[in-house]
Amino acid sequence: MPLPPHLEWLRCHPVTRRHPLRTWGRWVYWQIRQRLTKRPKTITLRNEARLCIYPHEGLTGYWYVGRPDHEAMEFLARYLRKEDVVYDVGANAGGFAVFAASFGCEVNAFEPIPDTFRRLEENAALNRPHHRIEAHPLALGEAPGTLRMTASLGTGNRVVTEDESGPCLSVEVTTLDAWIQARSRTGPTFLKLDVEGHELEVLLGAGEVLASPALRGLLVETFRPHNWQLPKLRRLEDLLESHGFLPYAYDPCENALVWLEKPDEGDDDTLYLRDPEQVRTRLEGARDEAGNGARREEKSATA
DSSP states (O other): OOOOOOHHHHSHHHHHHSSSSHHOOOOOOOHHHHHHOOOOEEEEETTTEEEEOTEEEEEEEEHSOOOHHHHHHHHHHHHHTOOOOEEEEEOOSHHHHHHTTTTTTTEEEEEOOOHHHHHHHHHHTTTTTTTTEEOOOEEESSEEEEEEEESSSGGOOOOOOOTOOSSSSEEEEOOHHHHHOOOOOOOOOOEEEETTTHHHHHHOOOHHHHHHTTTTTTEOOOHHHHHHSSSHHHHHHHHHHHHOEEEEETTTTTTEEEOOSSSSOOSSEEEEEOOOHHHHHHHTTEEEEHHHHHHHHHHHHHH
């Protein structure tokens, strides 16, 4: 009998393969704990960055394995520097934002669902003043206005389709270009985008950001092997390629970038990079530092 998807993910995770007893012990502990209490648990990532996790929410992977999106987070652990400005669009409760901020980056995190935004702001506040996370309660899209979004799907809330029914709410939406201009902000050097199928619309409202030489890379949830034939994904990749960004995967064992030459190659998340040689130089320079940091993070997580 096949395992449920979340258990299959945990079984296959590299940290589970290295430390099966510890990882499954944490899973058992959490299943018992969330049946006994609704109180959150606060864990420490790296550089004293802290993450508050509640029962029955989508941050438990940080407790189980430290870096749930293994390849992407291993890449960022080697790539990010203190001078980077990271924009997290679709920040949810703030797991990725806290992870990025733990490397000293300035992080702007966007989350439009009010209940989820409160969790994002809680994790942002938990890390002040030592880690720079600003939380913004709005959606980003192709044009200013409002969007109807689902309200009862937790971490899976998304823009409502025309034929969809059920609880929904209206949220404020602006473009990324307009938001930066209105606040005279520094644009991102790295952009993470996870908005449940609304990624193309966000990028269509970010032409100036995409054209800026400051932006070196994006991490986009694409599910590329499954969605590669969808017109929206093809348009998204054409748009990014017009600004010089090509799709890559990251091999953490070899500390190497892998160009995704075929449209059906890749994984759930895809890296889009404009200057792969600059990225490779950073990755090489951070090899030892990232390895030591990962070991310190693993040690702190077991405390």
